[in-house]
Amino acid sequence: MSESPILWEETVQPAASWSHVLKRGTSLRLIDVEGGANAGALFYNFECTAERYNMPDTLKAQHIARLTKGFVLYSDMGRVLCSITGDTVGWHDPIGGCSSAALVRAKYGEARYQEHRNRCYRNGHDSFLVELGKWGLGPRDLAANVNFFSRLDTAADGAITFHGGNSAAGASIELRAEMNVLAVLNTCPHPLDPSPTYDPKPVHLEIRRVAAPGPDDPCRVSRPENGRGFTLTERYFL
């Protein structure tokens, strides 16, 4: 992971939202402060938000059903939005999606702001919509999301189960922005987390300036597909 000076850092509180335009040539490190965090994330090309993170293109280009160091996040236009340049976890979930108000109510009951103030129960779907709304985006822009720090196990028949204890306190993942990327995050619990109590965790963020990927960049050379993905991304800026 990059050790260049931190430009700025902040903590996303439990079940809170965050968004920022990550400039090309900067990195975003997410740190699971307490262990057991979940960071739901969506990514867009800030210059044309119709171009956005595409789950199937990311998975099939790299023949993966998990995210970790050496892989990249593809847009629907064949370009690399972010590369995963560091990861101490080994598995981040690209499949499980986000929770909804109905799911949270059914699992945990209701905790309104009126009684619980900022410890009220929030859900991933509504959190994404509110944060997207700040950028003029809406329900039509709600794509399949990533869940950093979470993992699902898959059985031979396709059954999926939440893999507890995937991420320990201090675990981190680093994303290098390859474009000017609108990143939208929230720290609501993973929708398949079986915990009977609503217990979202904070995620600490660090932004750094980082070097552009060279010809032997590990994400570029990890697969021939990624070599072409980086070429198409670099052409966009010519």
Place this chain on the structure above:
Amino acid sequence: MSLVPSSLDPAKAVYRHVIPAGEPWIHEVRGGQFFRIVDLHGNQAVDTLFYNAHDYSDRYSAQDTIRAQANLYLTTGTKLMSTNGTVLLTIVADTCGRHDTLGGACANESNMVRYAIEKRFMHACRSSFLKAVIEWDHGMTKRDIASNINFFMNVPVTPEGGLTFEDGISEPGKYVEMRADTDVLALISNCPQLNNPCNAYDPTPVEVLIWDGSAL
């Protein structure tokens, strides 16, 4: 994997249409109607999206569908969920046994990444999707082209987190049938992919049929 046939008689369908390889198809299916897709020649990828007919922003969601049933593969009993938690359709019969919703649809750009940059010219599903929604003329754009279903495709996930594209398990005449739980807009791209063996390098026609609920 259990195979569940349907008792519906194709002669009593209120709508029948053969979609040639590489063509899109867009059509409303009303709540209570039955909607069947027939893999006429076997192992044809049928890239499919559904929308709530009364609100196109409430659309099929691969992640919500997977999460709701805690299973990656679609078959009889699967409820096809929308982003707002609406049950759009339920799969009520399936003689293939398993369908994919992780592999997405091919595009000019993803073909450039996956195969070669000079593949850009080749016809692709997401171009068919765009052509169909433009001609539908209800204001839909690329923002409305979300992650889709690939009927008749076999894309297993390994325990180690790999995604594999296996030989098809479909055959000529296999079909999948859904009951619409609400009024939906169905959008299909009958996949033109020539760069991988999903269609045995030979995209073929499929048939769609619709029955009124009274036909049951």
